[in-house]
Amino acid sequence: MTSGSSGSSADGAGERTPFGVRLRAAMDAHGPLCAGIDPHRALVEAWGLPYTLAGVERFAMTCAEAFGGQVAAVKPQSAFFEVFGSGGVALLERVVAALRDAGTLTVLDVKRGDIGSTMAAYADAFLRESPHAPDAITLSPYLGYESLRPAIDLAHATGRGVFVLALTSNPEGASVQHATLDGVSVARSVVSGAAVDNAPARGRGELGSVGLVVGATVGDAVRRLDLDLVGAATPVLAPGVGAQGAGPAQLRDVFGAALPQVLAASSREVLGAGPDVRTLRDAARRTADALRV
Numbered sequence: 001m002t003s004g005s006s007g008s009s010a011d012g013a014g015e016r017t018p019f020g021v022r023l024r025a026a027m028d029a030h031g032p033l034c035a036g037i038d039p040h041r042a043l044v045e046a047w048g049l050p051y052t053l054a055g056v057e058r059f060a061m062t063c064a065e066a067f068g069g070q071v072a073a074v075k076p077q078s079a080f081f082e083v084f085g086s087g088g089v090a091l092l093e094r095v096v097a098a099l100r101d102a103g104t105l106t107v108l109d110v111k112r113g114d115i116g117s118t119m120a121a122y123a124d125a126f127l128r129e130s131p132h133a134p135d136a137i138t139l140s141p142y143l144g145y146e147s148l149r150p151a152i153d154l155a156h157a158t159g160r161g162v163f164v165l166a167l168t169s170n171p172e173g174a175s176v177q178h179a180t181l182d183g184v185s186v187a188r189s190v191v192s193g194a195a196v197d198n199a200p201a202r203g204r205g206e207l208g209s210v211g212l213v214v215g216a217t218v219g220d221a222v223r224r225l226d227l228d229l230v231g232a233a234t235p236v237l238a239p240g241v242g243a244q245g246a247g248p249a250q251l252r253d254v255f256g257a258a259l260p261q262v263l264a265a266s267s268r269e270v271l272g273a274g275p276d277v278r279t280l281r282d283a284a285r286r287t288a289d290a291l292r293v
């Protein structure tokens with residue numbers, strides 16, 4: 001499987017297989033791990049590298065080499081590249097391109113969200129066809145789920161995907177995400193939005209391209225989301241595995257019957273196995289195997 005199989009038109013609206021379908025195939029082939037590339041200063045230095053653009057390039061390209069072709073998806077965290085300004089952003093583009101060449105799906109963690117007219121520009125920046133466009137991005141719905149429409153529509157048009165924050169892994173998230181309007185929580189309204197957007201995929205018996213982010217650490221709180229609403233058609237990105245304390249048991253407890261559509265994300269714990277490429281690859285493979293349903 002390649003991450004970018006197909007022809008495409010000038011605006012990218014080609015015949016690429018929808019992201020959800022490609023994600024299902026990737027998880028079936030490699031297990032449900034999304035390996036994060038988060039070049040924290042402490043990790044870069046622990047690898048014996050200087051915390052400079054060159055050091056971070058070595059770190060990130062080693063990750064791309066280790067993870068490419070081995071895991072379902074890779075999630076570079078944009079913040080750690082943006083620290084280095086335009087050079088860091090150019091490096092991020094090279095990392096995405098390298099993973100694309102290896103046939104591995106990329107979820108670029110940029111957590112964008114803005115008024116619709118600005119959202120259209122963010123959608124163009126990340127979801128239109130280009131050699132360094134990722135397969136999916138993370139989105140923040142706190143200006144209203146519908147404000148994300150330009151990104152959702154362009155993702156559908158270009159065979160790409162989005163993951164919308166629903167219930168995040170950090171303890172502070174609950175104060176906003178469990179707030180209710182007319183008896184419906186913010187998080188649950190995001191789940192409903194994704195269910196509507198994935199209804200056509202559900203009708204085809206496929207995984208949709210509008211995913212949710214639900215932390216693997218949220219415990220019982222997940223019950224309030226009514227994940228049943230989305231059936232088996234909505235992919236769920238579940239960060240929090242490893243450094244934030246969640247493992248296979250927590251994933252089973254939190255997601256239950258929805259587990260087959262969960263893409264579990266782990267960054268620091270896997271990255272700690274570097275800098276040797278083979279050791280890093282083995283750590284990712286071991287984690288992916290342990291998470292298999």
Ligand SMILES: O=C(O)c1cc(=O)[nH]c(=O)n1[C@@H]1O[C@H](COP(=O)(O)O)[C@@H](O)[C@H]1O
Nearest residue numbers: 077138168169170215239243244266267268
């Ligand atoms: O969107 C995310 O990926 C995300 C959402 C969330 O609720 N919690 C969360 O930790 N993340 C991201 O997932 C990664 C977690 O990294 P580790 O804690 O090192 O595994 C970071 O890049 C976070 O920004």
